Amino acid sequence: MTIEFIGIAATQATTTAEQRSGSAGAVTAQSEAAVPVGPVVNKAYAAELARTHEAAGFDRVLIAHTSSMPDGFLVADQVLEATDRLGVLLAHRPGFLAPTLAARAYATLENLHPGRVAMHVITGGDDADQARDGDWTDKPTRYRRTDDFLTVVRKTWESTERFDHDGEFYRVADSWSSVRPTVPIPVYFGGASEDAVRVGGKHADAYAFWGEPLEGIRERIEQVRAAAAPYGRSPRFSVSLRPIVADTEEAAWARAEAILEQTRRTAGWQAPDRRIGTTFGEQAEGARRLMAAAQDKEVHDKRLWTALAKATGASYNSTALVGTPEQVAEALLDYVDLGVTTLLIRGFDPLADAKRYARVIELVRAGAGSHQPVAV
Amino acid sequence: MNDLAPTYDNVEILGMIGTADSSEIRQRSGPVIDPDYTRRFAQVHEEGGFDRVLIGYGSNRPDGVQVAHHVAAVTERLGLLIAHRPGVVAPTVASRTFATLDVFTKGRVALNIVTGGTDKEQRRDGDYLSHDERYARTDEYLQILRAAWDTSGPRDFHGSYYEFEGYEPGVHPYDGRHLELFFGGSSPAAYAVGSVRADTYMLWGEPLAETGEQISTVRQKAAEAGRDRPPRVSVSFRPILGSTDAAAWERAHAILGQMNGAAGAKFRDSWKHLRGGADGPENAGSRRLLAAAAKGDLHDRCLWTPTSAAMGGGGNSTALVGSPETVAAAILDYVEIGVDAVLIRGYEPIEDAEDYGKNLLPLVRQELAHRRRTREVASA
Numbered sequence: 053m054t055i056e057f058i059g060i061a062a063t064q065a066t067t068t069a070e071q072r073s074g075s076a077g078a079v080t081a082q083s084e085a086a087v088p089v090g091p092v093v094n095k096a097y098a099a100e101l102a103r104t105h106e107a108a109g110f111d112r113v114l115i116a117h118t119s120s121m122p123d124g125f126l127v128a129d130q131v132l133e134a135t136d137r138l139g140v141l142l143a144h145r146p147g148f149l150a151p152t153l154a155a156r157a158y159a160t161l162e163n164l165h166p167g168r169v170a171m172h173v174i175t176g177g178d179d180a181d182q183a184r185d186g187d188w189t190d191k192p193t194r195y196r197r198t199d200d201f202l203t204v205v206r207k208t209w210e211s212t213e214r215f216d217h218d219g220e221f222y223r224v225a226d227s228w229s230s231v232r233p234t235v236p237i238p239v240y241f242g243g244a245s246e247d248a249v250r251v252g253g254k255h256a257d258a259y260a261f262w263g264e265p266l267e268g269i270r271e272r273i274e275q276v277r278a279a280a281a282p283y284g285r286s287p288r289f290s291v292s293l294r295p296i297v298a299d300t301e302e303a304a305w306a307r308a309e310a311i312l313e314q315t316r317r318t319a320g321w322q323a324p325d326r327r328i329g330t331t332f333g334e335q336a337e338g339a340r341r342l343m344a345a346a347q348d349k350e351v352h353d354k355r356l357w358t359a360l361a362k363a364t365g366a367s368y369n370s371t372a373l374v375g376t377p378e379q380v381a382e383a384l385l386d387y388v389d390l391g392v393t394t395l396l397i398r399g400f401d402p403l404a405d406a407k408r409y410a411r412v413i414e415l416v417r418a419g420a421g422s423h424q425p426v427a428v
Numbered sequence: 429m430n431d432l433a434p435t436y437d438n439v440e441i442l443g444m445i446g447t448a449d450s451s452e453i454r455q456r457s458g459p460v461i462d463p464d465y466t467r468r469f470a471q472v473h474e475e476g477g478f479d480r481v482l483i484g485y486g487s488n489r490p491d492g493v494q495v496a497h498h499v500a501a502v503t504e505r506l507g508l509l510i511a512h513r514p515g516v517v518a519p520t521v522a523s524r525t526f527a528t529l530d531v532f533t534k535g536r537v538a539l540n541i542v543t544g545g546t547d548k549e550q551r552r553d554g555d556y557l558s559h560d561e562r563y564a565r566t567d568e569y570l571q572i573l574r575a576a577w578d579t580s581g582p583r584d585f586h587g588s589y590y591e592f593e594g595y596e597p598g599v600h601p602y603d604g605r606h607l608e609l610f611f612g613g614s615s616p617a618a619y620a621v622g623s624v625r626a627d628t629y630m631l632w633g634e635p636l637a638e639t640g641e642q643i644s645t646v647r648q649k650a651a652e653a654g655r656d657r658p659p660r661v662s663v664s665f666r667p668i669l670g671s672t673d674a675a676a677w678e679r680a681h682a683i684l685g686q687m688n689g690a691a692g693a694k695f696r697d698s699w700k701h702l703r704g705g706a707d708g709p710e711n712a713g714s715r716r717l718l719a720a721a722a723k724g725d726l727h728d729r730c731l732w733t734p735t736s737a738a739m740g741g742g743g744n745s746t747a748l749v750g751s752p753e754t755v756a757a758a759i760l761d762y763v764e765i766g767v768d769a770v771l772i773r774g775y776e777p778i779e780d781a782e783d784y785g786k787n788l789l790p791l792v793r794q795e796l797a798h799r800r801r802t803r804e805v806a807s808a
Contacts, residue, residue, distance in 0.1 A: 147518075
């Protein structure tokens with residue numbers, strides 16, 4: 053089977069705390085253990101990071117979204133221009149663009165780069181960050197809005213005739229787009245609450261989880277499959293993890309400890325509403341599950357390390373697999389065995405880790421050929 | 429000398445691009461987004477010496493921000509004037525989008541704020557506000573954009589249409605520059621907002637007298653609002669050139685024939701919603717164009733209105749017909765009454781842009797330089 057690997061895009065360079073010892077300051081959006089260097093929008097760096105991912109064998113990079121970040125559509129176009137086959141998973145928060153316009157924007161990007169665009173729908177997020185962009189709805193309301201939003205987006209992508217829509221949040225009349233995707237744009241979806249699963253089951257082409265222990269992922273896959281079945285859908289599954297790899301297992305664990313130490317030193321986790329966490333925020337339920345796992349044990353399964361999640365509040369993708377490339381690949385294949393076919397991996401030193409992951413990706417792809425997923 | 433007398437040396441020439449070969453007389457045959465065509469279209473404008481190109485907005489069109497980003501990569505200096513409708517995007521999000529684009533393009537971005545034309549078109553994108561409310565919303569929207577671009581730090585906003593707390597943009601326009609706002613609209617509600625918020629006020633090509641009236645209105649409103657300088661003014665036309673005036677007129681009549689025939693059928697149909705009921709089109713700009721057309725076909729030096737009447741007054745649709753010399757002189761007539769920019773586009777999109785660049789723009793620039801020098805000599 054084909055395993056999809058997703059990495060991360062960024063527009064601002066970073067340096068690790070080791071490289072700039074003693075430096076403090078705002079933590080980068082890309083890593084808890086590094087500090088940003090240079091302009092917020094650094095075109096050359098964005099291109100280099102994208103090319104590094106492509107060379108390492110990644111299929112896509114995630115383009116994240118917060119209320120202070122550069123516009124994702126434009127970053128996506130930069131990434132796609134800088135590479136030949138790498139795709140993007142472009143995060144989008146419903147509620148800030150008219151769904152018809154959002155659909156046209158995604159379709160335009162996809163027409164310029166056929167087959168290389170996917171949408172990651174972020175609903176849960178963080179109330180304070182939603183309010184910065186003027187959204188005051190509560191989370192259950194946001195999920196109902198996402199449902200309505202995605203319904204209009206799909207109509208805009210697919211309808212060859214003018215359509216009307218009269219939903220709880222969105223109403224359009226006589227709408228029709230001249231620009232439609234050349235191939236379907238897959239919709240990725242995250243969220244652990246009941247509301248999330250209900251809406252995600254209805255709309256998701258791929259359902260994304262944070263890196264819980266295997267048992268937790270098994271549960272969640274079952275839950276989402278049950279929610280999707282009534283709609284005749286069977287989404288792919290994605291797990292997000294932060295591998296820490298080194299040539300020996302000892303070196304990897306030493307690196308993990310150093311990263312934890314750096315994270316504690318830098319200010320990132322002290323300002324929880326400003327860190328990368330809000331980018332992928334599933335907030336309450338997802339964080340509760342991750343924190344429960346972190347409090348239960350520091351290491352789950354073979355090598356799922358939760359200390360960083362515990363230290364930073366468990367409100368984002370913050371669990372790590374620690375070991376040699378072979379060991380990390382083996383641990384990733386355990387998720388593949390559960391039915392996971394997309395692995396979102398990002399590190400702590402974006403450029404260097406993307407290179408280090410090349411071997412992991414190669415090993416997982418080779419291994420996945422001989423693994424059989426659990427029957428549906 | 430009047431402070432607002434033409435300065436001649438800052439006159440801008442704007443064009444317009446699209447993503448496929450199509451116009452009132454040309455039905456698109458290829459894909460909606462033809463990347464090669466789009467690139468060539470932009471490059472022709474740059475090579476021809478245009479200062480900027482407008483990228484339009486429509487409820488069925490490709491996303492203009494991405495079209496702008498795409499053509500920026502294949503041009504060096506061409507300005508990108510992106511039509512944008514408040515009401516379909518949160519203003520904070522839009523502020524980041526255009527700031528990001530401005531940084532990636534190293535300061536080539538401007539916005540053309542189009543508040544809306546007709547209720548029907550707005551509803552296609554889910555906007556159900558009334559005409560005057562739309563302008564009230566635009567007023568808030570533009571204040572938010574301006575502040576997000578020009579100032580740093582967290583801020584709150586509590587308006588009638590927008591409310592947010594703690595917004596702190598992480599990206600600002602390139603190198604601290606002023607990102608310009610163009611603005612269109614010819615209703616009282618539009619004048620009230622645009623005269624205060626716009627850097628450049630966009631008008632469609634009416635006769636000189638009517639254009640002068642609008643310029644006066646905008647200047648008066650700006651003065652009432654306490655602005656030091658009123659907005660600059662841009663006027664849009666569809667020049668139809670020929671090697672001689674006679675050849676141009678022959679071509680103009682042929683184009684009108686195509687518009688009214690099979691070639692124009694689809695386009696005429698797409699403007700149907702503008703025509704409205706017994707009172708005519710909903711939007712003041714189209715009503716003004718039709719009023720001018722009702723007075724006669726030919727105005728001033730060579731402004732021709734039947735092309736506009738054929739499309740129900742839809743959009744930039746009045747023509748300047750003649751040899752390059754005649755049309756250049758007509759453009760200068762507008763400069764003399766206080767116009768700072770002209771937007772020109774043809775009915776044969778790429779071919780006309782190329783023709784303008786080769787044969788019309790040099791004459792306009794030359795005449796501007798001549799009049800500037802003449803005035804310098806006269807006042808020396």
